[in-house]
Amino acid sequence: MTATPAVPGRRERNKQEKLDRIIAAAGRLFAERGVDDVTTQEVAAAADIGAGTLFFYARTKGELLLMVQNALYADALQDGRDAAETLDDPVTALLAIAGPIIHCNRTQVENGRTYLREMVFGDPAEPHHATALDIAARTEEVMAATIARTAGVVPEEAAVLAHIVSAILFLAMATSADERDNENILDDVRRQLTALIASTPDQRGLPSGHSRS
The missing domain is CATH 1.10.10.60 (Homeodomain-like)
Structure with a gap:
């Protein structure tokens, strides 16, 4: 029953x-x-x-912004995840994940920067802050799974690479000047991801989990 x-x-x-x-x-x-x-x-x-x-x-405007933006970021992550699922090239797949997140963050530039600042420096005991950190963690998990699938590296290496990709994306959104559009930012991220993925063992023609001697 x-x-x-x-x-x-x-x-x-x-x-x-x-x-x-x-x-x-x-x-x-x-x-x-x-x-x-x-x-x-x-x-x-x-x-x-x-x-x-x-x-x-919500006790502060920062918490209010987290409340508003968290749902938008969660939707952006899902959109990126869906877009990446059918892509086999690691850089293209990671950019498919990053694109909706960058668009979400840059819809109102100062709001996006404030959101990232609150995520890093906000009260970890505050529920909306905890939700933002959970979204960031889920983003890394999605990126790690995508890297493992498309770049052929073991999950442990994929998790490390995803953490680096997350840092690249965070800095691109946090430090980009107002006049730079989303495509400019994506181009910068693409160049960094291309260099990063090219350095992985599988992309150098080496067995995953090993390096050149």
């Missing part, structure tokens, strides 16, 4: 409804003006809640 899922109570529904309004209001204001030019009071007013209620969901 299949158990019937529990129906959320009124309190839970009200809480979720407020959360949805907060995310929608913050997302709209941040997209229009950037996180630095929006106050928490403005977000609360746009969400039709009190400032104290907003504080219950």
